[in-house]
Amino acid sequence: MVDFDFETREHVGINAYLGHLAPASPYGREALAEAAPYTSADKLLEELDNIAVMMEKRELFPAMRGILGQMKNIDRSLSKPEEYVFEHIEIFEIRKLLFLLEKLRAVLSGISLAGISIPDFASALEVLDPDGKRSPGYYIGGPQWPELESARRRKALAVNEDERLAAWQDEDREEERVRRIISEKLHPMCGDILNTAHAAGKIDLLCEKARVAEELGCVKPQISEKISFKAMRNPRFFKSAEEFTPLDIDLLPGSTVITGANMGGKSVALSTAALCCWLSQSGFYPPAAAAEFVMLDGFHMLWDRGTKSSNLSSFAGEMHALDKMVKAASCGRHLILADELARGTNPAEGAKIAAGATAYLNTLDSFSVITTHYDNVAPEANAHYRASSVRKYAENCTSPEQLFSYGLFKCAPDESCPRDALTICEFLKVDERIMSYIRNNYDTSDS
Amino acid sequence: MKNILYELIKPYKTVAFVGLCKNAGKTTALSSILPLCDVPYGVTSIGRDGERTDVVTSTPKPPVFLKKDCFAATAESLFRSCSISKMILNTTGIRSPLGEILIFRSMSDGFAEISGPSTVSQTMAIRDDFFAFGAEKVFVDGSISRRSICSPELCDAVVLSVSAAIGKNENDVAAKAFHAARLLGVPVASEKPMVLNGPLTDSTAADLISGGVRNREVMVHDGSMILLTEKSYERLISRGIIPVCERPIRIAAITVNPYSPYGWRLDPEVLKNKTAELTGLPVINVMEKNG
Numbered sequence A: 001m002v003d004f005d006f007e008t009r010e011h012v013g014i015n016a017y018l019g020h021l022a023p024a025s026p027y028g029r030e031a032l033a034e035a036a037p038y039t040s041a042d043k044l045l046e047e048l049d050n051i052a053v054m055m056e057k058r059e060l061f062p063a064m065r066g067i068l069g070q071m072k073n074i075d076r077s078l079s080k081p082e083e084y085v086f087e088h089i090e091i092f093e094i095r096k097l098l099f100l101l102e103k104l105r106a107v108l109s110g111i112s113l114a115g116i117s118i119p120d121f122a123s124a125l126e127v128l129d130p131d132g133k134r135s136p137g138y139y140i141g142g143p144q145w146p147e148l149e150s151a152r153r154r155k156a157l158a159v160n161e162d163e164r165l166a167a168w169q170d171e172d173r174e175e176e177r178v179r180r181i182i183s184e185k186l187h188p189m190c191g192d193i194l195n196t197a198h199a200a201g202k203i204d205l206l207c208e209k210a211r212v213a214e215e216l217g218c219v220k221p222q223i224s225e226k227i228s229f230k231a232m233r234n235p236r237f238f239k240s241a242e243e244f245t246p247l248d249i250d251l252l253p254g255s256t257v258i259t260g261a262n263m264g265g266k267s268v269a270l271s272t273a274a275l276c277c278w279l280s281q282s283g284f285y286p287p288a289a290a291a292e293f294v295m296l297d298g299f300h301m302l303w304d305r306g307t308k309s310s311n312l313s314s315f316a317g318e319m320h321a322l323d324k325m326v327k328a329a330s331c332g333r334h335l336i337l338a339d340e341l342a343r344g345t346n347p348a349e350g351a352k353i354a355a356g357a358t359a360y361l362n363t364l365d366s367f368s369v370i371t372t373h374y375d376n377v378a379p380e381a382n383a384h385y386r387a388s389s390v391r392k393y394a395e396n397c398t399s400p401e402q403l404f405s406y407g408l409f410k411c412a413p414d415e416s417c418p419r420d421a422l423t424i425c426e427f428l429k430v431d432e433r434i435m436s437y438i439r440n441n442y443d444t445s446d447s
Numbered sequence B: 001m002k003n004i005l006y007e008l009i010k011p012y013k014t015v016a017f018v019g020l021c022k023n024a025g026k027t028t029a030l031s032s033i034l035p036l037c038d039v040p041y042g043v044t045s046i047g048r049d050g051e052r053t054d055v056v057t058s059t060p061k062p063p064v065f066l067k068k069d070c071f072a073a074t075a076e077s078l079f080r081s082c083s084i085s086k087m088i089l090n091t092t093g094i095r096s097p098l099g100e101i102l103i104f105r106s107m108s109d110g111f112a113e114i115s116g117p118s119t120v121s122q123t124m125a126i127r128d129d130f131f132a133f134g135a136e137k138v139f140v141d142g143s144i145s146r147r148s149i150c151s152p153e154l155c156d157a158v159v160l161s162v163s164a165a166i167g168k169n170e171n172d173v174a175a176k177a178f179h180a181a182r183l184l185g186v187p188v189a190s191e192k193p194m195v196l197n198g199p200l201t202d203s204t205a206a207d208l209i210s211g212g213v214r215n216r217e218v219m220v221h222d223g224s225m226i227l228l229t230e231k232s233y234e235r236l237i238s239r240g241i242i243p244v245c246e247r248p249i250r251i252a253a254i255t256v257n258p259y260s261p262y263g264w265r266l267d268p269e270v271l272k273n274k275t276a277e278l279t280g281l282p283v284i285n286v287m288e289k290n291g
Helices: A005-010 A015-020 A026-033 A042-053 A058-068 A088-107 A122-128 A146-157 A161-213 A266-283 A314-328 A345-363 A420-426 A430-445 B004-008 B026-036 B076-081 B120-133 B169-184 B203-209 B232-237 B268-277
Strands: A227-232 A247-251 A255-261 A290-293 A298-302 A334-339 A367-372 A381-390 A403-410 B014-020 B041-044 B048-049 B064-066 B072-075 B085-096 B099-106 B110-112 B114-116 B137-141 B157-163 B215-218 B239-244 B249-258 B283-285
Touching: A005 A015, A005 A266, A015 A266, A026 A161, A026 A247, A042 A161, A042 A266, A058 A088, A058 A161, A058 B048, A088 A122, A088 A161, A088 B076, A088 B085, A122 A161, A122 B137, A146 A161, A227 A266, A247 A266, A247 A381, A247 A403, A255 A345, A266 A290, A266 A298, A266 A334, A266 A367, A298 A314, A314 A334, A420 A430, A420 B026, B004 B026, B004 B157, B004 B249, B014 B026, B014 B041, B014 B120, B014 B283, B026 B041, B026 B064, B026 B137, B026 B157, B041 B120, B041 B215, B072 B076, B072 B085, B072 B120, B076 B099, B085 B120, B099 B120, B114 B120, B120 B137, B157 B169, B169 B232, B169 B268, B203 B232, B249 B268, B268 B283
Parallel strands: A255 A367, A255 A381, A298 A334, A334 A367, B014 B137, B014 B157, B041 B072, B041 B137, B157 B249, B215 B239, B249 B283
Antiparallel strands: A227 A247, A227 A290, A381 A403, B041 B114, B048 B114, B064 B110, B072 B099, B072 B114, B085 B099
16 A cells, blocks of 8 residues: 655645544554555445444543543553563553543443444453452552561561661562562453553544544545545635635546646645545545545655755656656556646646656556646546636736635536636736736737 | 741641752751641652752752651652552653652651652642642642742742852851842732733843833732842832732741851851841741751
């Protein structure tokens, strides 16, 4: 499985979406950090169903967070070898974790989640809390350890420092013996306790997935033979949902081309489609009104990261990445995204390269989306979208929202790319001295 | 015979012991009252305290005494090495170089090395835990240059400790104690004061003076926010600029230690009397039995 790297996740808005999730426990945070596309459809469907179950149980979230928020990651103690004698503090932590898991189990009693359960640790609790009072303090001692208690009595009654010291050494030795006995009883259960702690982390994450799904207006995605998102939005680009014009996109195997004016939202549309595909397959509800997606074998994206990381020219870097991507996607079904392919070379050749790549990608069973300004690219694809249209009164516009009518519109394969660059320069209030020369050029080439 | 210091702090629930210098005797002062305390108490410190020898100057330091059924906050590695029988009540998630800070209940009498968290807000959380677990009094052992633990948000009263190490002679030590006490103990604002949102430092004082402020009260949250040298303070007063506070700090007592770790010794009676005369506060010599 090839996945988006961190920068691409940031770029397409995955990190912005995931940033809305705040699991209460370290185990939940770990599960969130490990979020990645599923490879098993069954496991993924389980997860998506579990989110739906959780969305029905929102009234339990505060109680669950209260419990989960007290958890600590004690994997290190739980993974100790069998001969290891637990420290007092470690036994305290294991005991506390078991108390919390017991409480969580009680809160979850009416909920059935696929593939996740919190078992009863009665026998471990019997060892760690023999009186069953569940009091938070943990003291190694009590009537079942008479030798230890007798050493402590001797320490209390000591009349001089030597006696006290001797009694303390006895106490120390006895306490270690007791810890050894407790450790021997605990070790066989540690594996289960550890797994259950991680299961609690998954539950923690499910709660957050459900909460964010509701807050951002997300939908349960369906596995299908095509990719289709209705009214998708991208939290990277808005603070409140109304600030983002919802976009519809349908992708079939082969290539899809998005054209449109600069600033018109081609890249945003591309990123948002990438975001929704990735979220769906990674077990999150995508921000859309309806969502169908295909289980994919890889996620690839070509975009302009600048040339900071290599000494290749931007064109060379891009072709290198294209080559790598095509090779990686040669078997299986992938999502292949290319933002303004071959824009870094001369337009005549760039157009040929973009068209050729689009034609090749159209022969694959993978889903490719290419944004471009070149005219001859869309006819090579099996679908063509135009991102937004320009309203023609640039001088009076004070915001891009006034200049553009945003959206993603399906159009004919041969519809030519918009010629709005000059309008946009006017909108951007580029200095009139240079604009007059630019306009001059437009006049001569049009005639 | 009654312990005077214990009688002075008896009315307060949370008391901070603050030293004006290293080896000021604050831990000695704290240790002198703990065996007398007849209600369950909790002890925490800002920074490591209760070591047998002082880490900085290698002079002997008294350990902190815990009665059975009292509470302490300390770091994991110190917890393991202390001879008291203990019940762990909570681990705090606060890390220190000596391990995580945890709260325990003493199940026997004994001595412990105390090393609590190093910030005021974390110390407040520890204090609240102590009270929740059943403590009726909380003692905070402060560290040098951590004046902020005097904050009235944290404690109800402060015991200020000075030693011979801070000055050349009895008068000098008394003057330094007086200056520290007048800053911490600034009065509550009376009129409509000028409000400072941060600390009142020497540079703030210089700004006030150069800004032409005169005959005006300048209010900080509490006296621990005033970090002025004697010179700056005098300069403010001479222009009628009076530092005041929103929430007062109560100084229950000043303790003096006539010994300096660097070898010299001051006259205990002269030091005590001078300090009392200047500050108008009860002064106790910690090196003298029963105050």
